[in-house]
Amino acid sequence: MDDSLKTPLHWAAERDDRDLAQSLLNAGEDLEARSSWGATPLDWAATMGSTEVADLLLAHGAQGMDLVMAASLGKMDLVRNLLDSATQDPTVGRRAVPAEPADHWVADSACMKGDVLSDAFYRACRNGHTEVAALLLERGADIDAKGVFGGTGLHWAAINEHRDTIAFLLRHGANLTLRDAKFHATPEGWAGEGGHDEIRELLHRA
Numbered sequence: 001m002d003d004s005l006k007t008p009l010h011w012a013a014e015r016d017d018r019d020l021a022q023s024l025l026n027a028g029e030d031l032e033a034r035s036s037w038g039a040t041p042l043d044w045a046a047t048m049g050s051t052e053v054a055d056l057l058l059a060h061g062a063q064g065m066d067l068v069m070a071a072s073l074g075k076m077d078l079v080r081n082l083l084d085s086a087t088q089d090p091t092v093g094r095r096a097v098p099a100e101p102a103d104h105w106v107a108d109s110a111c112m113k114g115d116v117l118s119d120a121f122y123r124a125c126r127n128g129h130t131e132v133a134a135l136l137l138e139r140g141a142d143i144d145a146k147g148v149f150g151g152t153g154l155h156w157a158a159i160n161e162h163r164d165t166i167a168f169l170l171r172h173g174a175n176l177t178l179r180d181a182k183f184h185a186t187p188e189g190w191a192g193e194g195g196h197d198e199i200r201e202l203l204h205r206a
Contacts, residue, residue, distance in 0.1 A: 166199060
C-alpha cells in the first residue's frame with residue numbers, strides 16, 4: 001500500500017490485470033478497501049476503464065455500482081436501467097463527492113456540482129463508450145462537463161485516443177477552446193501531450 005492507500009487490488013484494477021486480481025482475491029484481499037480519495041477497487045477499475053477486472057470484482061460481490069461507474073465501463077443496459085430508475089428516485093446513481101475542491105476535482109466539475117448525469121457522460125467519453133455518451137447526452141448531460149483536472153470529455157477522449165468519441169463530440173458541438181484547470185491546455189493540447197498527432201491535427205482543423 002502506498003501513500004495514496006491504493007492496495008494491490010487497486011493496482012491490478014488500474015492495469016486491468018484479471019489474473020493478478022483473481023490471485024489477490026483468492027488470498028483474501030479486501031474488496032471494499034478505499035484509497036485516500038475514497039475509491040474502492042471497483043471504482044478505480046471503472047475510472048480506468050478496466051472492464052475485465054471490474055466484472056471480476058462484481059462477480060465476487062463488490063458493492064457500489066452506480067450510474068457513473070456503469071457509464072465508465074460502457075454498460076449500456078445498466079446505464080439505461082439506472083436512468084429510468086432515476087426518473088422515479090432522484091437519488092439513484094448519486095455518488096459521494098469530495099468535501100472540498102482539490103487539485104483533481106475543481107469546483108465547477110460535474111462531480112463537485114452533484115451533476116451525476118454529466119459526470120457519467122464525461123466518464124463515458126473518457127473511456128471511449130460513445131453509445132453510452134450519446135444516451136446520456138440525449139437525457140440532458142452537459143457536453144462540456146468537466147471531470148478530473150477540469151478536463152472535459154473531449155480533453156480525455158483526445159488524450160486516450162478515442163477517435164469515435166471525438167467525432168461524436170465534434171458533431172454535437174463540444175467546445176474546442178476550453179482549457180483544463182491544471183495544465184491550462186485545450187483538447188488539442190491534450191492530444192499533443194499524448195503523442196496523438198493525427199488527433200491533434202484533427203482538432204486543430206475542426
